[in-house]
Amino acid sequence: MSSPLYAVIDLGSNSFHMLITRQLADSVQIVDKVKRKVRLASGLDKNNNLSAKSIARGLECMRFFAERLQDFPKQNIRIVATATLRLANNRDTFLQQANQILGQNITLLSGEEEAKTIYKGVAYTSNILGNKLIFDIGGASTEIIIGENIDPIKAVSLDIGCVTFNQAFFATGELTQAAFSQAIAHAKTQITPVVKDYQDIEHQVVLGGSGTMQALAEMLMYAKQPTLIDYDFLIQTKQQLIDCKSFDNIALDGLVGERIPVFASGLCILIALFESFQVDRLHLSSGALREGLLYDMLPTTKNVDIATLTINSMMSKYHVEQDHGARVLYLAKQLFDAYAPTNAQLGQQDAFILGAACQLHEIGLLIEYKQHQHHGAYIIEHSQMPGFNQSEKQTLAMLVQQQKDSIKKGVLDNQLLPKTRCLAMLMILRVAIILASRRQQDQLPILKVSGENKMLVLMFDVDWLSAHPLIKDELSREIKELAKFDLTLTIKLS
Template sequence: MVGNNDSLMTTRHAFVNALSYSRPIILKVSSLMSEPNLLAAIDLGSNSFRLLIARAAGEGPSPSVRAIDSVKKSVRLAAGLDTDRWLDADSRMRGLEALSVFSNRLRAFAPQAVRAVATNTLRVARNAADFLADAQAVLGYPIEVISGQEEARLIWVGASHALADQRRRLVIDIGGGSTECILGAGSDPLMLDSIDAGCVSATVTHFGGRRADERSFERATRQIKQTFAPVARRARALGWEHAVATSGTAKALTQIARSVFGEPGLDRVALERMRQALFAASLDESPLFAQIKSDRRAVIAGGLAVMTAVFDEFALDSIDYCEAALRDGILIELWSERSGRDVREQTVERLEHRYRLDQARGRWLADTACALYDQAARAIREERLERRALLGWAARLADAGRVISEENHHRHAAYMLRNADMPGFNEAEQTALSALVLAQAGGLRKLCGMVSGELGWLSVLALRLAGLLERHARGDPSPPPLPALFFKQGLARIEISREWLATHPEARDALIDESARWIDQRLLAEFEVREL
């Protein structure tokens, strides 16, 4: 496997280097040109990579987001996964070539106007990190790997915004490597699930380049139904009024049902006729499947098997197609965040209520930690704002573990946040938040491999110092004076009121112990506690 990947290594690096060499220069110029209400969403899917550019307007929960340009590149990334979950060189190269096209379209976009997400295949590929490093160099923007639940939530945001009514609705999105199943009403999802079965993975697994026949199709459908069964049971227990399908497989099957059979949507009769057509002739020879593009025909057998399993397990008679899905959800949230409605903030508020946290204490910790961070972060040449936001949220959720036990509460909180359903947070952000909460107490050795970069360790120090000050000022009529913090290149200094320390001698001892802990772990060469 390593040999196969290495065979195109020289070509790939030349390709990446040629594109990434000039990209920073382009960004410096073009970010000044960007129209403020233009947004771009990029979806690195398991079948296709897609770019959607839109113009946004309005505020509140229902902004107007109007698509003005889109680009789709068939990559079939999931087909490049081997049995050990390694992405082959050819699929990686196809992905980089697609992203180079997107990069050219995005020259006039500021970084804050673009969001790129990667889904199922890059969630499971063992060499995803290598590909993503190259992909970000080519694209010129960060790429987030989002969880299946977060993907489902964003699909719901897009579909529910487009459908705009309060009916309880089931939404099914068959992608290349996974299928997202969402049930909700209005803008509120009640159930978010992601199943590892998509049109590409099903085609490769069950048909493997062979023509589908009745026996292989029945076997494929039976196995796929088993993966859907638990989710379908929960959905049937909740019930729904309207079933909707989104994305490429649903679009292609609905297109055939309408243009060939004259049906308004997709139903069981149309599915059965497509199934029989699949057995009767090869895909390229079938007049039925000539209605769809060749790249979609290549994975239609797997897509049809997944849709058949969905109809059977969810007991559907018909399903309507909805154009809006993941990319639309990304754009809506991107605009909402720029308008001051960050979904992550809403998630943190929900968790504060769920765990009955002392919000006044949490806000004080957050304000103090962020104030300490701000003083030192100015001297560090890294992206500061995202780290600062995560630090503030970690401080507010630091006490979540106390609902389980006072002892090792920081470990309980870290586990809870690492495994919680946290809408708006991607996997990297959720992992970083969990690590920060773990870092609030105890030794520092456990954080090695979890925290990196000067800003990462500065965030840890700021949170620990805020907690130390709060503990030793508890019961005081007024909060402690804010110390000055300096932190750069392995050196730290905290300047704190001598008068306050004189009345809080245990705080002085705790600060000295904290400085020794950082030096003992060789995280800092010097940590001075200076009384002023």
């Protein structure tokens, strides 16, 4: 009988990671994560030979991982090494001993293979269609990839990383304007020659998910800001670091201690990427190399985005009536398509979150009807949801919680996404739920919908609305509730 457990090990230049998951129906459940800061790249000398101490640190970590792997079938394990071991002249000294400890051979990825696998990890776990430009900053290499949907088109790996840059530009521990300028300028000399290869390929979004981007996103979340990294925020953060003067004095809100040692060098590389590619903003990805390895290994995740698998799995697990979720989604899509063109702040991400809310809005009914929307929000907030980033999960929970009754202003004020977008999604969800309340496909209204700035206009057949006095009354109540938030719901009869 095949095992549902899978393990992926990534021997990175800064950290060694082990990800253990379980396949549950069509979803992926994270069982355990193990991370050790080995900082292998810091053990490279000027001749690209690993020191005995760095090899010893790496082998010690292999013994930790081997203990956990002994119960896994070999076909359910992927172990890869990346930039530092590509660079190291004496890598075989480490790899031979590590293979013996693990009882399984480590695959040394080429730079291009690493970049393409990173792209797949981002593509599998994101909900963004179309072309994507992806940056990934590791300890000894930086990957730049562009692709369409789940297929990489152009991929390159550059020998610049946050550990190697730390040694080159911040070895004294001082944070000076000169050090930042030198690091950014050097990164640009490596990045600029490849920019022209990407200029003829259009992209709709820029994504990144490595440690530097994660650290910046955590700082934004701490400040209750959307996890959207823009150029101004990078420059502001650089100045904050310079003001700290040294690594020992770094105390930035939301920046956790383990990220501090290589944060400045990673930031320099990211600024160079932004400037070289003329990027305005970057979205955080929930996947990268390990997820790319994992989802390529799983038998049922090919060509299906992970967010869809997550939604379907949660609907099945909590016995949600899928036909009713589909009815609410059908109506919400009509409302969104009419309202979004007149409200420029709404986009693809909002349509995705709104769709998930339509399908999962009754997830709390399994606990009990009373306060079911609050139970549903709790389930979402405390569930592993591959394919959803933190701000998407938070907004999804808010929509489920506020789907009926009075809208709580305090909940809206605490969202990571802009309040105007959250209110627009909430209005559409609440109206769609009301219109689908008969729970019968043949009883859905035939609508003509139009939108203006902060106004949603519904035109009903007069006979349909007369035949549904309860829905008419609920819509009247909803008009009053939305008006409290400067939103206008207008009912017209044909």
